[in-house]
Amino acid sequence: MAVPSLRIPGRQLSRLDDTGIVRAARNAVLVGMAGDRVIVACVAVLWVAESFTNLHVDASPCLESQLVFQRSCYEIIRLSRDFQGAEKWCERGGGHLAFILDQETQEFFQDQLEVEKGWWIGLAPWKQNLTQDEITSEGTLAWLDGTNVMYDHWAPEHQPSPSAACAYVLKSSSYHWMSTDNCSQELHFICEYESSRAFACDHFNATLQCESGTVIQVNSSFYGRKSATYCALEAVTPSISQECSWTDTRDKVKGQCHGLQACQIRADKTSFGDLCPGLGNYLVVDYHCKEGLHLLLGDVYRVQENITISQKWLLHPYSGNLTCTLNTGDGFVIEPYNPLSAGNMTYQYQIPGVFTISVECTTSEWHVTAQKMVSIQQPISGFGIKCYSANQSEDINDCTVQYGNPLWIQLIVEEGTNITYVMVTGVVTLRTFTVNQGIIPQNVTMDSVIQQLIGPGTHRITILAKNNVTAREVSHNFTVHFVEPIKGLEARVNSDILELGSDLTINISVSHGAPIELQFEFIGPNETFSEAIENPDGNLGAYSLSMNSEGSSFFLELNNLMELSIY
Known part of the structure; x- marks a missing residue:
């Protein structure tokens, strides 16, 4: 089946297979034109290979292990x-x-x-x-x-x-x-x-490589041997009587690599001659990278935002025709065009991800490629949480767990990518982490280490969700109760005999724990009643209760018994 394409006056937009970013796309539409300004948007995607890795815009010349x-x-x-x-x-x-x-x-x-x-x-x-x-x-x-x-x-x-x-x-x-x-x-x-020297022993390749938008300029090169230690043969011990030489190979290397962004030259005596038969040879190329093409755009955009792509050709003068190809990284390419007359181009991505925009330009003597990674993110909406513990699994804003036992908080958003979550209470930051796809529920464990930062009792927790394309931070507040087992519960009343109409004052204390609720139960011969008092901060002290029964004796039950008479 023929590959679908969209023709724009003077240019052609065709579908490409860019494995690892977008595998295939169905069609595209022209958003608008203004003179030489071209605006293109992809409107339907057949399937996408997930690529939500951390964005590294300026690639290092070194490997990850270096x-x-x-x-x-x-x-x-x-x-x-x-x-x-x-x-x-x-x-x-x-x-x-x-x-x-x-x-x-x-x-x-x-x-x-x-x-x-x-x-x-x-x-x-x-x-x-x-x-x-x-x-x-x-x-x-x-x-x-x-x-x-x-x-x-x-x-x-x-x-x-x-x-x-x-x-x-x-x-x-x-x-x-x-x-x-x-x-x-x-x-x-x-x-x-x-970084400015390529080196290879016999039968290996010397690799010359420049960064995005730059080309190789060969300064000097030789093949043969100047050092006894480089590329030593195991069967040969260097001796001071060994005669070796070297030959200038700049023109030969320049003919293969000059003006390219990357090039490999094989160190081989069949190509350069055997200048050191006893010890072996090696190839050294000194070069520098010359700026040839600038690709200018930002690092982060939201889905369906107009992205202006600017290009600047720097190699003047040049011979032959200057033609360029622009690949958007999601399956489309604009070709051919001249960057000196095309001006800026505007593009829209319809899906989130990390894409590589690349421009490849050629003349009769230059071949330059410039790349730029761009992160397309989805704004955050529909943020909610759910608490999990050994005794609880509910969509609530009130989470309770025994102090020291894990409490799991599940974070869910309806939309959003590249989200950074920050969990705080007061001025204390408890957790910070980043996820690529917010629609996948994330479980945060408030383990014993986190709990020790703030201690037992009741705490107001705020979780912030943010990314680079959401105008305001999205937040969710909830309350956690870290309760401790109660030990040594004691209750003392101010008097065993209470005058009618007076409030009863009870002093409560514990030897261990922080009660978040107190349940008082009064048991009399003719009636029984109870009263619950919330104690969210866990601090104990004196509590006043109204007593309206006359001429009765009651037992107060609060994990122990005491007799109280009211007249």
Whole structure:
């Protein structure tokens, strides 16, 4: 069956399969046009893949397992390897053992590393006769790329010996460095992945990648070998007599990667030649990312709100035709168009979720893609609660449970997404949490830890529900009674004989607990009556009761008996 599409003068809107956001859509309508301003809205959705994860608008250049600092990504590897094994681990991901080039980087590691462990870092002897480059003195420890050690943090009274072959952060030493000739000991290690450098050993790919809206500009590149430690072959021990060389590969890498947002180049001697037959080769590419396309819009909108999408092309001059494609992330694409003449576009989402809007633009020399994640949220309405405990399950605003036993509060909304709930009493915040879909009932447990924050007795609880597209906070108030078992109940009257018309004063006390209701029962020979007094705050004291029976004797029952005569 043909894919349905909507034609707009000069542009075409067609359906796409964008797995993970919206699988398919039925149709679309043109909302409006004003000159070159295009307004489009999706009005019916066939089915949707749920995607309500937390929104990360500005993607980090690092993986989730890595830490970003200055211009590099770092990975703390808490596995034990020898020096060469640690370096190989880092190289497989396109990195190397970490360099500590300044005090700021040293302090960054001190905040991340366990002081009781030792950690390999990227220091090794620099063998100048591998190439004709004279970067450091023979046998001197240097960073693996040949950079001199201008900053150091050696342990007190320690200087690297001529026989030192590697170095590490010494455990339990305030993060001081230590050199050693025993590189076979197994330690934890830190990998560094430089954001402006791609690196690969033979038979692996060097990956060049720029962020949204930027393109690769190759600065320099070489293939061969400059360092004896990088990409070491297990069967070969580097010797000072080994001769290696390298070749400039900038033009070849530029021809494949220049002007793209992402690119991979394979390190392969069949393409570049075998410059170091005995030790093997590696590829290094230094590059930077140039801004090419801005995609401008906000982060959060409500369902059916008009979203203005602005684009700005930055690569001037350019050759050839400039054409772009805009994908809304929910199954529709506008293509082709020229961003210099199209102006702003306006779109409406009909369902909540997290969508990626992407624009892809090409000329004869540039290929730029810009992405922006947008969260479409549903305003909150119809908020209610239900209490659950061992003895109760009702839609009420009055919840009672024995102090220390769990009380479950079920939160329900008729509509709403990306909701943050805040439970407070007075100035004390008891719980804060966020849910993606409010129509799914959420159970909040008021456990013993929460109850200890406010103590036994009666408390007024407020639960706030809010998101970024609801104009006012929605709230619900209810009362909880945390009751304790009553122990040592005592009642004392002000007099055993009471004059007619006078009120009876009774002093109540307990040794443990906080009664929220008192039930008095008076038992006489001819009549019996009772009276209940609410005691919401749990505090006890003196209570006055009216007595209107003359010439009678009564027993007052309040968990014990006492005789009272009224004349």
